[in-house]
Amino acid sequence: MAMPVDKGLDHSADLLTEGYHFMRNRFDEFGTDIFETRLMGKKMICMKGPEAVRLFYDDSRFKREGAVPKRIQKSLFGEGGVQTLDGTAHQVRKLIFLSLMTEAAVRRVHQLTLEQWRLEASRWKSGQEVILFDKAEEVLCRVACLWAGVPLKESEVSQRAYDLGALIDAFGGVGPRYREGRRARKRTEEWIRSLIEKYRSGAVADGDHPLETIAIHKDENGQLLDAQIAAVELINILRPIVAVARFIVFGALALHDFPQYRTKLKGADAEFMEAFAQEIRRYYPFAPFLGAMARHDFEWRGYQFKEGDSVLIDLYGTNHDPKSWNQPDQFNPHRFIEETVSPYNFVPQGGGDPARGHRCPGEAITVAIIKASLSFLVEELDYSVVKDQDLSINMSRMPTLPASRMIIQTK
Numbered sequence: 001m002a003m004p005v006d007k008g009l010d011h012s013a014d015l016l017t018e019g020y021h022f023m024r025n026r027f028d029e030f031g032t033d034i035f036e037t038r039l040m041g042k043k044m045i046c047m048k049g050p051e052a053v054r055l056f057y058d059d060s061r062f063k064r065e066g067a068v069p070k071r072i073q074k075s076l077f078g079e080g081g082v083q084t085l086d087g088t089a090h091q092v093r094k095l096i097f098l099s100l101m102t103e104a105a106v107r108r109v110h111q112l113t114l115e116q117w118r119l120e121a122s123r124w125k126s127g128q129e130v131i132l133f134d135k136a137e138e139v140l141c142r143v144a145c146l147w148a149g150v151p152l153k154e155s156e157v158s159q160r161a162y163d164l165g166a167l168i169d170a171f172g173g174v175g176p177r178y179r180e181g182r183r184a185r186k187r188t189e190e191w192i193r194s195l196i197e198k199y200r201s202g203a204v205a206d207g208d209h210p211l212e213t214i215a216i217h218k219d220e221n222g223q224l225l226d227a228q229i230a231a232v233e234l235i236n237i238l239r240p241i242v243a244v245a246r247f248i249v250f251g252a253l254a255l256h257d258f259p260q261y262r263t264k265l266k267g268a269d270a271e272f273m274e275a276f277a278q279e280i281r282r283y284y285p286f287a288p289f290l291g292a293m294a295r296h297d298f299e300w301r302g303y304q305f306k307e308g309d310s311v312l313i314d315l316y317g318t319n320h321d322p323k324s325w326n327q328p329d330q331f332n333p334h335r336f337i338e339e340t341v342s343p344y345n346f347v348p349q350g351g352g353d354p355a356r357g358h359r360c361p362g363e364a365i366t367v368a369i370i371k372a373s374l375s376f377l378v379e380e381l382d383y384s385v386v387k388d389q390d391l392s393i394n395m396s397r398m399p400t401l402p403a404s405r406m407i408i409q410t411k
Helices: 012-030 050-056 070-077 087-100 103-121 132-148 154-169 176-201 210-215 227-257 260-265 270-283 315-319 363-380
Strands: 034-039 042-047 129-131 289-294 298-300 303-305 310-314 383-385 407-410
Touching (some): 012 315, 050 315, 070 154, 103 132, 103 363, 132 363, 154 227, 176 210, 176 227, 210 227, 227 363, 260 270, 270 363, 310 315
Antiparallel strands (some): 129 407, 383 407
């Protein structure tokens, strides 16, 4: 069967202008869940939907080594990180993250998030205007470092939070935005690598924290991780927590745009609070897509894949797939109570089984942070949303946010 082809020499410029809707526009045009295009001078096969996600996470057919562009490694992920590994090396390295994501850790991060929001808000004056996104990044930088056992002076918070946020923001950036991400990567790796080295020399007294877990982790050959690689992996703990600031802002936006849910969230039972948090992750744009490479030639649903073919799975498109979701472009938390949800149709941070594949193992912590932040906004903070601001979401920007980054005013 011939795969639909997005004709033209290269569509990188279209990806930058269409953003999260790039693949969706072509799926709609071709009337299919798969097509071929060219991006950054390379052939790319783009897919969406639960069956495509199942295929994408079949490690017998796809690999990650060589699939993540160097520009992404040099900003978002770091070079040599777990996202770029396969096979035994990946399994052994991922044990770091799986061992950390315990129920106790989730409870601890939830409590830290509440505590740090309360501490942050205690500094605000009545009538003060606050850019919620900026404060959320700082709050979550503190949370991440407290949980991970990373020493952080209050005087450092603003810069460290900015740098961790810049790593995320560089993902779809070009020019100055990307270069700033590269500079932030260099600063952050120098900071964390020095900390790893100090810990190993005994100069940093740590307890049972991710810092210790990563510093003493041994690879598949029984060797301690190189200090640089250990730094990359510790940043892979800190950065995703700071990234949840985007979900917090989208949560505040949902409370503003769909005010009927604010009342329901006050004193809400655990089931509805969980459903609301998950709908934020499904409905709003976060990670746009992920990539892999075909290990060998094979056929799937009549389509031919060749060894070395690059494949992108559309995360945003799968979360809005009308074949999987009822009225996917409507915000409806009740769907997580009433509809069928699986690791293959709900993929805000990747798909499949996190214990065996490349799906993010930290989703429970992500949800805990969102729930704690929603609880704080609804139950504890008296505020209004500033009227004179731009709350539109630019879907061509990856990653994106409300243009004004959500300005609130305390009461």
